[in-house]
Amino acid sequence: LNSSLIFFSSYFIYHSEKFQEKISPKKFWERKINTLSTELKKDDIRIKSLKLDLEKEISLATYNEEMAEIKAQREDLDANxxxxxxxxxxxxKxxxxxxxxxxxxxxxxxxxxxLEKALCHINLLK
Incomplete structure (x- = not known):
């Protein structure tokens, strides 16, 4: 039990950001920059996708009246x-x-x- 506690404590200490930064600052900040750059690209793609969804929904709105009339006829309901x-x-939506x-x-x-902060840190290390 004690050995597993020591192992897990060592594992968490080793993987803590502050500890990693002190051991190898350049490697830490390079990894941080890569992670943040990837996250930024994902966010950008997601925003572009949502903007396309928004445009699609706006363009589909022109057909709502026609679709309502068709549905009303099919289900014998009021189109309005x-x-x-x-x-x-x-x-x-x-x-x-x-x-x-x-x-x-x-x-x-x-x-x-x-990302800007990380780039500043890496530039200070050079």
Whole structure:
């Protein structure tokens, strides 16, 4: 039991960021820069994808009235009620996409700031 406790303690100490930074600062900051760069690329791709989804949803809105009429005829319902329901769902979907874009953009800014700090650290080590 004691040996496993010592092993896990050593493992966590070794993998702690501060300890890694002190042991090999250049390697630590290079790894940090690679991680942050990858994260930044992923966020950028995700934002572009969401913007395309947003454009698609906006363009599909022009067909809501026609789709409501078709659905009303098929299900023998009021076309205006169906259209209003579809319009509300559409607005909610657009809002969710915009909120997600905003959230990822905020995260992206944090990553950019951390990346700049990491680049400054690596430049100081040279």
């Amino acid at each position: 009620d169906i259209y209003n329901e579809m319009e509300n769902e559409h607005i909610q 657009l809002s969710r996409i915009k909120d997600e874009i905003d959230e990822i953009s905020k995260d992206e800014e944090k990553v950019k700031n951390n």
